[in-house]
Amino acid sequence: MADRRLITLALFVATFLVALDTSVIATAMPTVIGQIGGIHLYAWVFSAYLLTGTVTVPIYGKLADLFGRKPVFLASVALFLVGSMLCGQAQSMEQLIAFRLLQGLGAGGVLPITQTILGDVFPLEERARITGLFSTVWGVSGLLGPAIGGFLTERVSWRWVFYVNFPLCVLSIVLIAMFLHERIQRRRHSIDYLGAVALSAAVALLLVGLQTTDNPLQQALLYVLAAVLVPVFVWQERRAPEPLVPLWLFRRRAIGVSTLGGLLVGFGLYGQSTFLPPFIQGVMGATPTLSGFVLAGSSIGWPIASAVGGRLLLRLGFRGPCVLGGLLLLAGFVLLLFLDAESGLWAPFAISCVLGFGFGFYTVATILAAQTAVGWEHRGVVTSASQFTRNIGGTVGVSIAGAIFTAGVATAASLGINPNELLSPAGRAGLPASELAFLQGLLAGSLRSVYMLFVGVAALATLVAMFLPAGEPREVSEPGLEPAAVPVGAQVAESRE
Known part of the structure; x- marks a missing residue:
């Protein structure tokens, strides 16, 4: 012990x-x-x-x-x-x-x-x-x-x-x-080098492409190259003796649903931390320090929900806490649509807490469901898949939301007004009242368009959660789905008690 x-x-x-x-x-x-x-x-x-x-x-x-x-x-x-x-x-x-x-x-x-x-x-x-x-x-x-x-x-x-x-x-x-x-049962392994290179290159090209916003042609080329590598990776994983990512694992409902849910949660998680501060500072006029305290609501709600959700799933199974988390995320992003310049800071703080509860319930259920569905020899793969898809979802989500946001505030630049002044305390103080009101309305409208995107993603995440297996947690595992060609080791990891 x-x-x-x-x-x-x-x-x-x-x-x-x-x-x-x-x-x-x-x-x-x-x-x-x-x-x-x-x-x-x-x-x-x-x-x-x-x-x-x-x-x-x-x-x-x-x-x-x-x-x-x-x-x-x-x-x-x-x-x-x-x-x-x-x-x-x-x-x-x-x-x-x-x-x-x-x-x-x-x-x-x-x-x-x-x-x-x-x-x-x-x-x-x-x-x-x-x-x-x-x-x-x-x-x-x-x-x-x-x-x-x-x-x-x-x-x-x-x-x-x-x-x-x-x-x-x-x-x-x-x-x-x-x-x-x-x-560990020591034996020779067949390392899937081609699969590792194909996946790494595809993800690297995608991430670099998302950052290359100043050169549309180069960005498109990076996306095309990343897309070309995806079927190469799938082909390799189907033929490799010990694939980097055994694709057959995702036919298990608990793993496939959890992985897709992780992708959607990452989309909303990164988006909330990126696009709530501009509203708090630009529209509501709060300082960066106060904005940080508002965002802390999510950090408070998440661990509480994880602890409570971990206990709930032992009684109710994985589906219940996960669906609850999805509904809380949906409620939180819908509530963001009702914020305005006159809202008190308690409102975004409370919404941030709700979102934190949603993330906590959802993630604890999906991670533990995926881990429970496999034995020792595949637990590393499914756990890393959860983290991987959450990162990818967050990166892609911020890029899509950023494009929507940029298009929304572009109106100010076309009128010769610098929208950056709204987010600078010194610049904001020097704005005429008419320009300040105009920029506040423009920024609020742009951010509400982004929040609508997150509402849709949260609704989809809730729908996905409904497909998690019901029943006792230990009933999630579905043995017998391993292809005959897949070598499953007899490794056992232990900690001395």
């Missing part, structure tokens, strides 16, 4: 590091640009991390199934650590971006392997409860990240935003190395 607690602590620390990384760097970046320059490459500091962190997720999941969770987890945390230290040494924006690529390579393995180890170490009853604990990591990191980043940047140096990862990474590595024990 002591070993299991120390393993949980190590996984908690690793999850906190990766969750914190996103929010802590944002507050340091203005200072970084001031010292090393490269403002024209600002977005790539985040995009580079997202790119490698997304592309590698399914690869790590498969490697964990083939060679065990322990070596893959240790390698991913070590890569994250090396990338963090190098980021702290960057002397130019180009170097920082290159080192963020390396850091993302490590981060891509931490979250899915953490969830996979939890699935190995804890039975379903305990896992349903502890998932809520791990969900609090995201809430705490969302609240503390900007403050930690600002403090380190102001009081020490922006480089310590990266150096602070060192002791926590070492702690996680030592605890897992000492206390996670696995029994």
